[in-house]
Amino acid sequence: MRRALGVVALGVLVTGCVGPRPAAPVATAIVAPPAWRTALGPGSPVRAEWWNAFGDPVLTRLVAEALANNPDLGIAAGRVDEARAAERLARAQLSPTVSVGVPTTDSRALNAFGTASTNLTATPSITASYDPDLFGRLRNASAAARAQLLASEGARDVVRLAIASSVASGYITLRALDARLAVARDTLAARGDALRIARRRAETGYTSNLELHQAEGEYRATEQLIPQAQLAITRQEDALSLLLGATPRAIGRGAALTALVLPPIPDGLPADLLRRRPDLFQAEQTLVAADRSLDSARAALLPNIALTGSAGVILTTALANPVGIFSLGGSVLSPLFDGGRLRANVDLTVARRDQAAFSYRRSALTAFREVDDSLAGVQRSGEQAVAIRGQRDAYAAALRNASNRYRAGYSSYLDQLDTQRGLLTAELALVQANADRLTSYVALYQAMGGGWTEADVAAVRR
Known part of the structure; x- marks a missing residue:
C-alpha cells in the first residue's frame, strides 16, 4: 500500500484577570457548503466529507462552521471573483x-x-x-484569463482543504491535551495518596523524613503539570476559534481521543487520485495560462x-x-521599431512559462512526498502506539507490585517512585502517539486532495 503511490476582535473587552470562557455555541444548523470543492474534471470532485470518517459529530460541526465563517475563504472567494471579472474583460475584447x-x-x-x-x-x-484577431492574440489572451480563473478556483479549494485539515488536526490536538490533563489529574491523585502514606509513616516514626520530602516533591512536580496542560488547552481553543472565524471561546467536546475512529485505508491507492489535489490543479492551470500568454505575446509581433x-x-x-x-x-x-519592447515581453513571458512548468513539477513531487510521509506516519505511529501501550501496561503492573512491597516493608520508597515516574512518562507518550496517528490520517486525507471513496478508487483503477 505504501509504495503503490511512489510511481507517479471587535467588541472584546480585555481585562487583567482570567474569567470564565464563553461556552461553545450549539450551532447544529451550520452545515458544510454542498460543493466544498470545485469540479476539476470528470470524476474528480470530492463528494464525501472526509472528516465524517472519524465518527465525531462535534468535529463535523466544527469543520462545517469553519468552512462557512473562516475569513481566509472570503479572501480566496474575492480573488476568484476578481479573476472571473478579468476573464470576462479578456473575452469582451473578442467582440x-x-x-x-x-x-x-x-x-x-x-x-x-x-x-x-x-x-x-x-x-x-x-x-x-x-479586430478579426487573425493571429490569435486576443483569443490566447482570453484563454490565459480563463486558465487563471480556474487556477484561482483551485487556490480557493486549497484554502478550503487546508482549513478543514487544520480544524481536524487542531481538534485532535485539543482532545490529546484533554487526555494529558486527565492523566495528570489521575497521577496527582495517586501521588496524593502516596504523600499521605509517607506523612503517616514519618509521623509514627516508621520511616525518616527523607521519604516524606521525596513524596512531597513528586506531588508538587505532578501538580505543575495541570496548569501547564490547562494553558495549552486554552491556547488550542483560541487557535480553533480563529479557524472558526469567531472570538476566543470554549470549544465543545465530542468523542474521546481513544474513541475516534481510525478510517480504513484501501490497499494500493492509485497514484492517479493525486490529480484531484487542488494545488496540482492550480499549478497545472497556471502553466496553461502562462503558455497561452506566451502565444499571445508572440502574436503581438x-x-x-x-x-x-x-x-x-x-x-x-x-x-x-x-x-x-x-x-x-x-x-x-x-510594429516597425519599438525599442525591443515586444521582444522583451516575449522573453518575459517565456521565463514565466518556464517558472510555471518547474512549479508544476515541484508540486507533483511534493504531492508524492506528502502521501508517502502520511502513509508512513499512519503505519509507524500505530506501531509506536502498540509498543508504548505494552510499556504502559508493564509499568502499571510494576507499580502495583512496588506499592504492595513498600506498604509491606519489603522495599524502599525509591522503587515505587521510579515506577510512578516511568508510568507517567509512558501514559503521556501513549497519548501523544495516538494523537500523532490520528493526525497522520488527517495529513493523508489532505495529501490525497480530500479523501477518497471505494467508487473513486475503482473508477481510477479501471
Missing part, C-alpha cells in the same frame, strides 16, 4: 465595439445686408470597430488588422432634407 454619438454645432453668420443667420447641425452616428465602420445622418437647419453618411475602412498596424 465588436459599437458606440453612438450625437455631435452638434451651432454656427452664426451675417449676410451682406447685416442680417444674422443661425444654423444648428446635428450628426447622429453609430461607429463600430472590430505580427501585424494587427482592425476594421472600422460608421453610419449616420446630418441634420441641419440649413438644409431641407437630412444627408446620410457612412464610412467603411480598415487599418494594418505592424
